[in-house]
Amino acid sequence: MKKIISLTVNGVEHELAVEPRRSLLELLREDLGLTGTHKGCGIGDCGTCTVLVDGVATFSCLTLAIQVEGCSIETVESLAENGRLNELQQAFVDQGAIQCGFCTPGMLMTSTELLRRNPHPQEPEIRRAISGNLCRCTGYQKIVEAIKTVAGENDE
Amino acid sequence: MILPQFDVLVPETVNEACAMLAEHAEHGVRVLAGGTDLLVNLRRPIITQHVPRCDGCRTHPEGAVSSTIDCTMWESEPLMASGGSLRTLLRDQEKTSPEFLVSLHKLKELKNIRRSDDGGLRIGALTTLAEIQRSPEIRQDYTALAEGTDNLGSPLVRNRGTLGGNIVNARPAADAAVPTIGLGAMLTLHGKSGTRSVPAEGFPTAPGKTIIEPDELLTEIVYPLSPTYSGSAYYKLANRKALEISTVGVAVWVILEKPGGPVADVRVALGAVGPTPILAKSVPAVLIGKVPDKAAIAEAAEAAAGDCRPIDDHRGSAWYRVQMVEVLTGRLLKIAVERAGTTT
Numbered sequence: 001m002k003k004i005i006s007l008t009v010n011g012v013e014h015e016l017a018v019e020p021r022r023s024l025l026e027l028l029r030e031d032l033g034l035t036g037t038h039k040g041c042g043i044g045d046c047g048t049c050t051v052l053v054d055g056v057a058t059f060s061c062l063t064l065a066i067q068v069e070g071c072s073i074e075t076v077e078s079l080a081e082n083g084r085l086n087e088l089q090q091a092f093v094d095q096g097a098i099q100c101g102f103c104t105p106g107m108l109m110t111s112t113e114l115l116r117r118n119p120h121p122q123e124p125e126i127r128r129a130i131s132g133n134l135c136r137c138t139g140y141q142k143i144v145e146a147i148k149t150v151a152g153e154n155d156e
Numbered sequence: 157m158i159l160p161q162f163d164v165l166v167p168e169t170v171n172e173a174c175a176m177l178a179e180h181a182e183h184g185v186r187v188l189a190g191g192t193d194l195l196v197n198l199r200r201p202i203i204t205q206h207v208p209r210c211d212g213c214r215t216h217p218e219g220a221v222s223s224t225i226d227c228t229m230w231e232s233e234p235l236m237a238s239g240g241s242l243r244t245l246l247r248d249q250e251k252t253s254p255e256f257l258v259s260l261h262k263l264k265e266l267k268n269i270r271r272s273d274d275g276g277l278r279i280g281a282l283t284t285l286a287e288i289q290r291s292p293e294i295r296q297d298y299t300a301l302a303e304g305t306d307n308l309g310s311p312l313v314r315n316r317g318t319l320g321g322n323i324v325n326a327r328p329a330a331d332a333a334v335p336t337i338g339l340g341a342m343l344t345l346h347g348k349s350g351t352r353s354v355p356a357e358g359f360p361t362a363p364g365k366t367i368i369e370p371d372e373l374l375t376e377i378v379y380p381l382s383p384t385y386s387g388s389a390y391y392k393l394a395n396r397k398a399l400e401i402s403t404v405g406v407a408v409w410v411i412l413e414k415p416g417g418p419v420a421d422v423r424v425a426l427g428a429v430g431p432t433p434i435l436a437k438s439v440p441a442v443l444i445g446k447v448p449d450k451a452a453i454a455e456a457a458e459a460a461a462g463d464c465r466p467i468d469d470h471r472g473s474a475w476y477r478v479q480m481v482e483v484l485t486g487r488l489l490k491i492a493v494e495r496a497g498t499t500t
Contacts, residue, residue: 001163020164020257042158043196045399047312056286056315062195063316064188066164067261110312131398132310 005069009034010078018065025049025060028075036076036105040134047133050106051075057113076105079112088112088150095146099137106133111147120151158199160253164188168262170375174348176258178371184254187373188261189282190316192309193325198253266320266375269294275381281320281374285332286311288319298379299495300335300388300407308332310398320374326360329402329428333360335390337433338407338425341379347372357425360432383420385412387495389488393480395471402428403472406460406484408492410448415497419443422456424485429464429477436463436485448493457486 002017009032016031028034028051040046042061049061052074079086085093088108098104107130114121114129121129126147127140135143165180167173177185188194260266266282269291277298279288285305288294295302308314308322308331322332323343337357345352348371356377360366368374382388388409394400405427411420422443424436438459446452466477 003164021159021162023159043199044192044309044313047310050312057312058316059192059312062191064164064191064195064257064259066166067188067191067259069166069261128398129311132312 003066005066007065007068007070008072010073010075016065020064020066022065023061024051024053024058024063024065024068024073027065028060028073034075034077038102038105040102040106045134046103046106047110048103048106050109050133052109052113055113055116057110074109074112076108079108087153088115088146091146091149092143095142095149097138097142097146103133103135107135107143111143111150114147115150121147123148126151159195160198162198162254163256165256165258166262167258167260170263170266170346170373173258173260173263173373174346174371176256177373178348180256180258181370183256185256185258185370186254187324188257188259189318189321190284192313192317193321194257260373272378277379277382279319279377279379281323281376282318283320285309285314285317285319285322288332289314297382298335298339298388300338300390300409301332301379303390304331304335304392304405304407307392307394307397307400313399319377323356323359323377324366324368324374326362326364326366326432327401328363328430328432329405330433331390331392331402331405331427334405334425334427334433335388335407336377336379336425337435338390338409338423339379339388340409340423341377343374344376344378345369345372346375351375353378357433357435362431383411385415385417385420385496386410387492387497389491389495391484391488393484401471404428404466404477404480404484405433406481406488408485408488410489410492410496412448412493412496416493417447418445419448419452422489424456424460424489426460426464426481428471429466429481431465434464436460438463439485443489448489453486453489453493456489457482460485 002019004017006015025039028037037051037060038048040048044059044062049059050057051060053068054071079089092098110130110133126144165176167176266280268280270278272278285308289305319332322330341356342353343356343359347369390407392402393404394402407425409423413420422440424439426436427433439456442459443456461478461482464481466474468474
C-alpha cells in the first residue's frame with residue numbers, strides 16, 4: 001500500500017504517495033523527473049547516485065523514500081546558480097574531470113559535502129572523501145585537481 | 157523495481173519497535189537501520205536470477221547458480237544452497253523475503269554519544285559510523301573504535317551505516333564490531349519483556365547469527381571507563397583502502413599500572429579469522445602482570461595466533477591469516493602500550 005510522505009527537494013516541498021519499497025533514487029528520477037542523479041550499481045559500491053540528505057552525502061539507491069520523510073534533499077540539479085555552473089562544476093569542466101559524465105553527479109555531491117565541512121582540504125583528504133565514488137574514465141587525478149582548485153580558492 | 161515487495165513499519169519509540177518485531181516475527185520481519193547491508197542483501201537473490209546456471213559442480217546440481225561466478229559464496233547463503241532450478245530458487249526466495257521492514261529512522265534517541273555515570277561511554281545503536289569516526293572523544297579514549305571506522309566500507313557507507321547495524325549483522329570481519337569486543341563493551345538489548353545487557357564477545361554465534369531474540373532491538377553499546385594508563389588500536393589488513401572486506405582485523409586494548417609498567421589488563425579481538433569476531437582468550441594470562449617488553453609482546457602475539465580459527469578463501473589462506481594475526485597483534489600491542497603511557 002502506498003504511503004504519503006513529504007520532503008523538500010532542492011528547496012521545493014513535495015508531498016508524494018510512494019510504495020514502501022521505492023528508493024529515494026527512484027523517487028527523484030521517476031516521480032520528480034530529476035534525472036541528474038544517476039543509477040549505477042544499486043548496491044552502494046559506485047556512489048554515482050549520491051545526493052545530500054540534510055547535508056549528509058547519501059546513497060539514494062540504498063535509501064528508501066520513506067526513510068527521508070521530512071528531510072531536505074539536495075541533488076546535482078541544485079548546484080547551478082542562476083542557470084550558470086557553480087564554481088565546483090566549472091572546475092570539473094575546466095580540469096577535464098568530466099569525460100563520460102556518469103560518475104559526475106555523485107562526485108560533485110560528495111565533494112560538495114567535503115567542501116562544506118572543510119573548505120580547504122588537502123589532497124589526501126580529498127582522495128579519502130571520494131574513495132566511495134567510482135570513476136572508470138578520468139582516472140581520478142583530474143577530479144582531485146578540480147576539487148583542489150576550488151579548495152585552493154577557498155583558502156584565499 | 158529491484159527490491160522485493162514488503163511493507164515498511166515506522167515505530168516512534170523503542171517499545172513500539174519491539175512490539176512490531178514480536179507481532180510479525182512469524183511472517184518475516186527485518187530491522188532497517190542504515191540500509192547499507194539489509195537493502196543490498198534483499199536485492200541479491202533477485203539479481204542472481206540472471207546469473208548463468210551451474211552445469212554441475214562439486215556442490216551444486218545442474219541448473220544451480222553457475223560455478224564460474226562463485227559457488228562457495230552461495231554455500232553460505234541458505235537461500236541459494238538449496239540449489240535446484242530457477243523455479244525452486246524463486247519459490248524459496250518468496251519464503252525468505254521479509255513481509256515487513258521495521259525502519260528505525262524516527263528513533264532519534266538511539267543516535268547519540270554520551271558519558272555514562274561511571275565514566276564509560278554509551279553509544280546509541282543508530283549512531284552512524286561517520287559520527288563515531290569524527291568524534292574527538294572516541295578517538296582519544298577509544299582509539300581502536302575510531303580506527304575501526306576509518307576504513308570501514310567507504311565514506312558514503314559510513315554516512316549511512318550504523319554501529320548497531322555493524323554489530324547485529326554479525327559478519328566475521330565487521331570492522332566496528334571487532335574493536336567493540338576488544339574494548340570490552342556491553343550490548344543493551346531491549347525486548348518486549350525488558351532489557352538485558354550482554355558482553356559483546358558473546359553476542360555473535362555464527363556468520364550473520366547472534367543471540368538476539370526476535371522481539372529484541374540492540375539499543376546501546378556501552379564501553380567501560382578508559383583508565384588513565386590505557387591505550388587501544390585497530391588495524392584492518394586488506395587489499396584496498398576503501399570498499400574492502402578485511403583479510404584480518406585486530407583490535408587491542410592495554411591497561412598499564414603505570415607508564416611503561418606492568419600490564420594490569422589486556423584484551424585482543426580478532427576479525428575475519430573465525431566464524432565470528434573473536435576474543436583472543438589466552439592473551440591476558442600471558443601478558444597480565446608483566447612489563448610489556450619485546451619478549452612479553454612476542455609471547456602474547458603468539459598466543460593470539462593460537463586462538464584464531466581462520467579458513468582459506470579468496471582473501472587469504474588460513475596459514476597467512478594466522479601469521480598476520482601474530483604480526484599485527486605484536487605491532488598493535490606496542491602501539492597501544494605507547495598510547496597507554498602518554499594518555500593523560
